[in-house]
Amino acid sequence: MRYRELFATFFKIGLLTIGGGYAMVPVIQNAVVKEHSWLTDEEFIDALAxxxxAPGALAINSSVYIGYKLKGVRGAIVAALGTSLPSFLIILLISLFFFRMREIxxxxxxxxxxxxxxxxxxALSLVQLLEAVKLKPRGYxxxxxxxxxLVVLDVNPLWVLVAGGAGSLIYYSIKGGAER
Incomplete structure (x- = not known):
């Protein structure tokens, strides 16, 4: 795998995925897991987590992680540029014409x-992630x-992550196993 292929893959993801963030998850997963076999499903879930x-955009963060895992610091830079460059160029073009076209x-x-x-x-990314994680009933x-x-009680996502991690540590320390 060369830097050009890494850049092209993430450029295509950035160019063809409208909505950013979670809308990009199934596209990234398809590219890095199914098309190129750069990561397994479990490695992709870890990358997503x-x-x-981390602070920042999900697509950029995941491209940095995947690029780094594949090609080190240069790979992280190449993947991040590939992901962000299409958005930058599209926003630049839209901003030039938007004010004239927004009333149409x-x-x-x-x-x-x-x-x-x-x-x-x-919604598709949620379904695919649930399938890939292969949760047991307690996971659901x-x-x-x-x-x-998150939705009903409006708890800060950071506290939900902390509670999930702490609960898992407690559960597995009591149970003494490493199953999911």
């Missing part, structure tokens, strides 16, 4: 359709409790 835990009815309607498609991509309990804490 680390990327989500069909442009506004097109953006409404794009928003709906992005929501479906986010943690997933459900975390979702309730």
């Amino acid at each position: 680390l990327s989500q835990s 009815d069909y442009v506004e309607k097109a953006f409404k359709g794009i928003r709906a498609a992005v929501v479906s991509m986010i 309990v943690v997933f459900g409790a975390s979702a309730i804490a």
